[in-house]
Amino acid sequence: MEFFRQTLVIAGKDLRAELRTKEAINAALAFSIVILVLFSFAFDPGEQETVDMSGGLLWIVFAFAGTLVLNRSFAREVPNDCLDALVAAPISGAALFLGKALANFALVMAVELVSLPVFGIFYNVHWTARIWSLLFVLVLGTWGLTVIGTMLSALTVNIRLRELMTPVLVYPLMLPALMSAMLLTMQLIAGKPLGGENEIWLRLLVVFDVIFTALALVLLETVLVG
Amino acid sequence: MREKLIYILGAVAAILLARNLYSIFMVLPDEASQGMIYRIIFFHVPAAITAMLGAGVTLITSVLYLLTKNLKYDAISVAVTEVGLAFLAANLITGSIWGRIIWGIWWTWDARLTSALVCWLLYAGYLMLRHAIEEPTDRARISAVFNLFAFVDVPIVIFSIKWWRTQHPQPVFWGGGSIDPAMYLTAVLNLVALVLLGVVLSLIRLRQEEVQREIDSIRRYAHAV
Numbered sequence: 001m002e003f004f005r006q007t008l009v010i011a012g013k014d015l016r017a018e019l020r021t022k023e024a025i026n027a028a029l030a031f032s033i034v035i036l037v038l039f040s041f042a043f044d045p046g047e048q049e050t051v052d053m054s055g056g057l058l059w060i061v062f063a064f065a066g067t068l069v070l071n072r073s074f075a076r077e078v079p080n081d082c083l084d085a086l087v088a089a090p091i092s093g094a095a096l097f098l099g100k101a102l103a104n105f106a107l108v109m110a111v112e113l114v115s116l117p118v119f120g121i122f123y124n125v126h127w128t129a130r131i132w133s134l135l136f137v138l139v140l141g142t143w144g145l146t147v148i149g150t151m152l153s154a155l156t157v158n159i160r161l162r163e164l165m166t167p168v169l170v171y172p173l174m175l176p177a178l179m180s181a182m183l184l185t186m187q188l189i190a191g192k193p194l195g196g197e198n199e200i201w202l203r204l205l206v207v208f209d210v211i212f213t214a215l216a217l218v219l220l221e222t223v224l225v226g
Numbered sequence: 227m228r229e230k231l232i233y234i235l236g237a238v239a240a241i242l243l244a245r246n247l248y249s250i251f252m253v254l255p256d257e258a259s260q261g262m263i264y265r266i267i268f269f270h271v272p273a274a275i276t277a278m279l280g281a282g283v284t285l286i287t288s289v290l291y292l293l294t295k296n297l298k299y300d301a302i303s304v305a306v307t308e309v310g311l312a313f314l315a316a317n318l319i320t321g322s323i324w325g326r327i328i329w330g331i332w333w334t335w336d337a338r339l340t341s342a343l344v345c346w347l348l349y350a351g352y353l354m355l356r357h358a359i360e361e362p363t364d365r366a367r368i369s370a371v372f373n374l375f376a377f378v379d380v381p382i383v384i385f386s387i388k389w390w391r392t393q394h395p396q397p398v399f400w401g402g403g404s405i406d407p408a409m410y411l412t413a414v415l416n417l418v419a420l421v422l423l424g425v426v427l428s429l430i431r432l433r434q435e436e437v438q439r440e441i442d443s444i445r446r447y448a449h450a451v
Binding site for chain 2: 148151155156158159160161165168169172173175176179200204208211212215219222223226
């Protein structure tokens with residue numbers, strides 16, 4: 001129970017800090033709208049084409065905008081020795097990781113839930129056909145992105161050229177989750193149900209989430225402390 | 227001692243390679259439906275297996291480093307990753323050439339090719355990450371953790387042709403495939419040759435890494451004094 005209390009304290013701190021300044025979330029929202037607009041003139045898709053590319057487009061938006069939020073998560077602790085304070089605090093690395101991951105997850109989900117209706121409006125796509133399955137896939141996919149982004153933010157917190165290294169390292173790691181989420185989202189927006197042919201992608205997404213969450217919970221303390 | 231090992235293994239690898247090249251180009255006939263180009267499999271598959279073995283070795287040495295904090299495991303990790311990356315690149319390129327001849331396309335985004343490319347990007351990222359960190363123990367620790375994350379893609383690469391319907395052909399040598407025994411022998415011998423070559427290259431790179439570390443420590447000592 002202590003573990004969960006600590007996790008919630010960290011998550012609460014991060015959310016409060018972000019919601020007071022709203023720097024990352026505004027940048028992420030603006031970026032997602034810009035990408036949606038750019039893609040619409042880059043490709044000018046017809047109706048069927050839009051549905052076919054909906055999964056890919058949405059998850060590119062979520063991954064890129066989400067990374068803006070996720071990179072900041074440990075980077076914002078560096079000024080004023082906040083990172084040292086967190087490392088010295090009587091909480092386990094796993095609690096610190098989970099707290100930050102939950103806060104990041106909430107922020108990235110918020111960006112996604114705003115982007116979805118904007119996508120529906122700009123591209124004239126009816127995306128609510130299988131909304132509960134879509135939200136389920138969104139949650140699983142976003143959790144995968146969040147775990148990788150938060151972990152890599154911790155990994156790269158003290159290195160040179162952090163801003164340049166992080167995208168190079170983060171996107172290949174996220175790829176299995178992104179691919180699964182893109183394919184599932186495209187099928188769901190087209191109106192097909194989960195299961196059957198899609199099952200392998202859903203399974204890959206779940207296994208990805210489980211394995212990387214476990215790895216991150218175990219390894220965060222090693223990364224920050226040594 | 228290690229130099230002798232390098233020479234001996236190198237000699238065995240060279241002899242095996244010579245024997246195999248002779249067999250591949252002079253002895254074995256063309257394949258029934260593919261013609262000449264099938265011979266690329268004798269390099270494509272062994273290169274892939276060598277690269278995956280390298281990934282397995284670096285997984286073990288990364289875990290060992292995190293458990294023991296002994297920097298020699300870090301040196302082995304970087305040496306084997308570099309060599310493995312070269313073999314994986316060879317695998318991707320030979321596969322691409324074969325694909326151009328047989329399917330008419332250089333590349334396709336099926337599960338096997340995509341995951342193999344991602345694997346290459348991940349280990350290349352590992353090497354880039356190492357360049358960004360100067361302090362040796364930090365570098366060893368951070369890159370060991372990244373290696374653990376990167377390795378998760380390796381089972382996806384290996385089992386992708388079983389889990390998904392892929393453009394990439396189904397297993398030929400093991401896992402339900404069939405191949406003429408004469409070709410199988412040459413393939414296995416080439417696998418041994420390439421693995422030995424990988425070991426030799428890793429040992430040479432490891433020696434380079436150790437010398438580099440010694441120079442760094444002497445330089446640091448000189449600055450301190």
